[in-house]
Amino acid sequence: MNTSPPTVVLVYQRTTLPWVFDSAERAGIRLILVPRPDEDVAPDRLPPAVSGVLRLDVDGDRAGALAALRRRYESTPFQGICTLYDPLVPFVAEAAELLGLPGIGRDAALGAQDKRVMRERLAAAGLHVPRFVRLEDPGGWEEAAHLDFPVVVKPAHGFSSLGVAKVDRPERLKAAVEEVWQICREKLGRIEGLVVEEYLDGPEFAVESLVHRGEVTVCTIGYKGEPEGPYFEESVYRAPAVLPAAVEDAVRREVTAAHTALGITDGPTHTELRLRGGERPYLLELGARIGGSGVSQYIVQHVTGRDFAADALRIAAGLPPLSFGGGRIPAATGAAANYIVPCGGSGRIAVVHGLAELHDDPRVDHVVQMLFPGDVVRPYPDFTGYPAFVLSRHTTTAEAETFHRTLETAIGVEYTPEGSGR
Incomplete structure (x- = not known):
């Protein structure tokens, strides 16, 4: 009997975003990290759960990347492969099929990543689609x-x-x-x-789900604001969302049916939707991955007290989930939030105000800064990224909302004036 801990290949996850690495360590799962091409990974600064690093050029040489995975698997077998990076969901599905590992399959991955196919499959299933x-x-x-x-x-x-x-x-x-x-x-x-x-009007929500052998568990439903465009810059994520019971049930039914329509039977999903008229859910997209590069793990963990990413990794390794499963609806034991610092303009960043003061705030667990002074933010509809995430825990969602109002005025990005020569 093999009692060694399972090993999962984790593709294109940044080590600066800690949540999935922490979950792997708690679950006793070893990770082989495939770093993003633009990230330098120092061997002495790897998260403890990472037992090895494998560099692959998926974008430049897909066939070569698949061949390298096969060679690694044949020399040192691993039990699963996964990604939190949406563009690589089809690649991971293909690799899993090639190696005979657990996965959602290439056809389901196509429906979860290609919005044309997703819209067609949801509409064919009779779901709400614009x-x-x-x-x-x-x-x-x-x-x-x-x-x-x-x-x-x-x-x-x-x-x-x-x-x-x-x-x-x-x-x-x-x-x-x-x-x-x-x-x-x-x-x-x-x-x-x-x-x-x-265009769909109405408030926007994010739904984190885990599916195992076709049984969908909706773990959390969170409020994402009411972006009206024209470019839909994200700003907040607060969970659990405060919804009437009938509306919450409608969201769960629509999300569960979407998994069936897309053929997603195993693994984590991140669904974004709008409530037209505040009642009828219309899916914007359903991603077959943990959302927000791991932010979804933080949200689910601090709303339910359960380890969402650990279960996702277990499923990737062919093991049953321990925290979620059987379609059981977990009760909320707290509230969690992510304040997504808006760019608020474009140009070369001069300074980002208000982040340093948050490190000592007892409500704040993580201030993850992605853009820094000197970085250039391109105007929408191009997308450079967000300056920072502020992840926090609260007793209620109302407290999280009040906290976010203070951050709206406390945090800001200043840009170097045009013609300054910088």
Whole structure:
């Protein structure tokens, strides 16, 4: 009987975002880290759960990356492979199939990552979907001109806020499609198409779920604000969301049905949706991964007291979950929040105010800064990233909301004036 701890390959996770590494350590799961190409990983600064590093160039040489994984598996077998980086969900699914490891399969990964396929499968299942058009070429923009405006243009394979733009009038559609297409070509290296869909009003929510052998457990539902565009910069994430019981039930039903429609039977998912009229859930997207590069683990852990990422890693290794499962709805024991510092402009950052003062705040567990003085923030619909995350714990969601109001005035980004020579 093999009693050694399971090993999972973790692809493109930054070591500066600690939550999944901490969960692996608690669960006794060893990780082989595949670093992001732009990250230098010092061997003496690796998280304790990381037992080895494997460099792969997935974007530049996909076939070579798969071959390298096979060689590593044949020399030193591992039990699973996963990623928190949405663009690599299809690659991980392909690698798992190649090696005979647990995974969602390439077809399900396609539906969870390609927004064109996702929209079609959700609509075919009778779920709530805005009217949409898929564009395979920027010259086909007129195909979407019959939709009710405003509409939202988004890359089929985009992530975060990259290339997402609201268009209020039909006469602006051609220019918006061409701009988004070009930005995505430059940032993604390739672009396979766009989705143009009718704009959904109403508040936005994020749902963290875990599915095992087809049984979906909705772990938390969190409030994400009411972004109105034109570029949908994120700002808050507070859980648990305060919703009427009937609306919460409708969200759970819609999210559960979406897993079935997309064929996702195992692993973590991160769903974003809007409530039209404050009652009817419309899915924006469902990602087959832990959301927010691990932020979802922090949210679920401090709302429910349970280890979401540890269970996700167990499933990746072919083991049953211990904290969640069987569709049981976990009770909320507290509140957790992420304040996403907005860029508030573009240009070269001169200073980010208000972060240093938060390190001694007892409500704050993590201040994760991603952008620093000297970094250049490009204007939307390009997406540079967010300056920082502020993750905090609270007794209630109302307390988290009050805290976020103070951060709105306490934190700010200043940019170097144009023509300063810097």
